[in-house]
Amino acid sequence: MTDAAAPQSNSAALYQQAIDTLRRLLDEARAAGDPEPTAMSLATVAANGRVSSRIVLLKGLGEDGLRFFSNYESAKAGQLATHEQAAVGFHWKTLRDQVQVRIEGQVGKLGASDSDAYFATRPRMSQIGAWASLQSQELPNRETFDARVAEIERRFEGIEVTRPPHWGGYLLRPDLFEFWYGANFRLHDRQRYECRIGVWSQRLLYP
Numbered sequence: 001m002t003d004a005a006a007p008q009s010n011s012a013a014l015y016q017q018a019i020d021t022l023r024r025l026l027d028e029a030r031a032a033g034d035p036e037p038t039a040m041s042l043a044t045v046a047a048n049g050r051v052s053s054r055i056v057l058l059k060g061l062g063e064d065g066l067r068f069f070s071n072y073e074s075a076k077a078g079q080l081a082t083h084e085q086a087a088v089g090f091h092w093k094t095l096r097d098q099v100q101v102r103i104e105g106q107v108g109k110l111g112a113s114d115s116d117a118y119f120a121t122r123p124r125m126s127q128i129g130a131w132a133s134l135q136s137q138e139l140p141n142r143e144t145f146d147a148r149v150a151e152i153e154r155r156f157e158g159i160e161v162t163r164p165p166h167w168g169g170y171l172l173r174p175d176l177f178e179f180w181y182g183a184n185f186r187l188h189d190r191q192r193y194e195c196r197i198g199v200w201s202q203r204l205l206y207p
């Protein structure tokens with residue numbers, strides 16, 4: 001049921017194992033019929049220490065970490081600009097006996113070319129929405145938003161929708177992974193991978 005352990009001494013191999021495990025679980029969750037396998041809760045911290053969490057979609061998993069996209073003027077963006085530490089959580093209800101993955105790390109903005117490349121793959125109406133939404137700001141009424149959408153549609157009529165400067169990607173560079181595999185009678189299996197002073201280690205935790 002659990003994934004095989006790597007030699008404790010090999011820090012790079014442990015990190016690779018954690019990334020590979022996440023990638024495999026995402027594939028498995030998709031195959032197990034999860035309607036939104038890449039949905040993850042993202043927790044961020046405000047300047048006053050208040051914590052917020054919301055769902056975002058994982059849009060890329062590379063050797064360097066997890067990529068997601070958002071509005072750079074949103075509440076989460078302000079929090080990430082103040083505290084780059086963040087935590088994400090996945091929960092796949094239809095996978096095995098349920099699986100949870102927790103990841104923590106530092107978040108930074110992706111480069112403009114990475115954001116441009118992803119933006120170009122989005123459906124046109126999502127591109128329009130990225131321009132029209134002042135994400136996290138107060139909206140007086142729905143008509144105001146509809147009018148902004150219509151105005152943006154007119155502005156880009158017949159031409160490609162370019163990426164708004166206030167919209168782009170983030171990269172979460174993990175320093176902690178925890179894989180939680182559900183088991184009968186709450187005798188779950190928890191595997192933690194953690195990077196301390198640049199060295200990855202792996203241990204089990206009581207459930």
Ligand SMILES: Cc1cc2nc3c(=O)[nH]c(=O)nc-3n(C[C@H](O)[C@H](O)[C@H](O)COP(=O)(O)O)c2cc1C
Binds near residue numbers: 058071
């Ligand atoms: C399934 C799902 C997927 C979402 N994906 C994203 C996403 O990829 N990026 C994003 O900015 N918001 C996404 N949202 C909306 C966020 O949950 C949130 O409402 C929005 O980003 C504003 O958050 P903030 O005010 O804390 O910045 C998603 C919501 C749901 C329910």
